[in-house]
Amino acid sequence: MKLPVSTEWVLHCATSLAQLEPGATASAGQLAGYFDVPQAYLAKQLQPLVKAGVLAATTGPRGGFRLARPAADITFLDIVEAVDGTAPPYECREIRQQGRGALPAEDCRAACPIAAKMAAAHASWRTSLAAVTLADLLSEIPEWAPERTRRLLTGTG
Amino acid sequence: MKLPVSTEWVLHCATSLAQLEPGATASAGQLAGYFDVPQAYLAKQLQPLVKAGVLAATTGPRGGFRLARPAADITFLDIVEAVDGTAPPYECREIRQQGRGALPAEDCRAACPIAAKMAAAHASWRTSLAAVTLADLLSEIPEWAPERTRRLLTGTG
């Protein structure tokens, strides 16, 4: 069970974008230089964020990415599931209905107890991530951080 | 973020082994036939369970696998982390200290806030799994299930 390396990238990118002035954008190249990560691959990983409605992208000069919603309405879960997908890590393939020990279908109306426990753990994980918004995170950083981010990221700040 | 398919196998195998009489064993071949999964690959996945001290293996005729501890002392977390490893899914590579926006080391004494949130979610997941033991699971299955498992799995029951 491993999240893509790019998960860290997009979380930090979203945090940085949240520190920009409303309407301002940062390009994939600027973000890549800010974190020293491959520019092309970062752009590729930001795309699903746009499709998920977390970020908005504008092309052309002075274009780039910005938050599509207020920072208070974007949770960690939104970002993580956008880049990694929403499929739960444990997939029940109903092996209890296969092989020599296959249970009759009438005993499988209820969900597999094992799968239920795994689903509960996954739900706990999702709940924990959904409880944190980008706005919550910004409240934890120093006062001087946003100005610094704007200056080093976009050059205007 | 995806758990190996074998996670389902070993969870069901452990549950079945917990239904055997104390000291009784089931071979990898018997378990594979019981669930209709590849026998060699299942044996490979049961090995880390033995190394983790969850299962015990005996060789030779009438040998096989059995629980190394009472079912009440084996949690889902023990099994899942044995087969999948204990590394957390989100790995903080400290990109906040890299690139144009690198923070000075003195501002990085505290853990990265983003990594802290991800670690908290992972801790929540682990806590949820650690709260379920094999004994808990056995209390949810029908009365007639253990006898049936013993009969179809080992032929003696």
Next chain:
DNA sequence: GCCATCCTACTCGGATATCGTATGTCCGAGTTGGTCGGG
């Protein structure tokens, strides 16, 4: 009939191929801002 020995069959354990996905890179379509010429 009992026992020690040998043997056979069965077990796990690790080493070895194959496949799929994450990772990394590249080029093309589209758009905006600036520039240049004309009025």
Next chain:
DNA sequence: CCCGACCAACTCGGACATACGATATCCGAGTAGGATGGC
């Protein structure tokens, strides 16, 4: 001096290679139970 059209550079978006780990398989070392021969 003001305005419109053109151009060029910059942006994202999707298509194309590569590396690593999960998946699947096989063969060898070791052991316990049973058969066998002797006492």
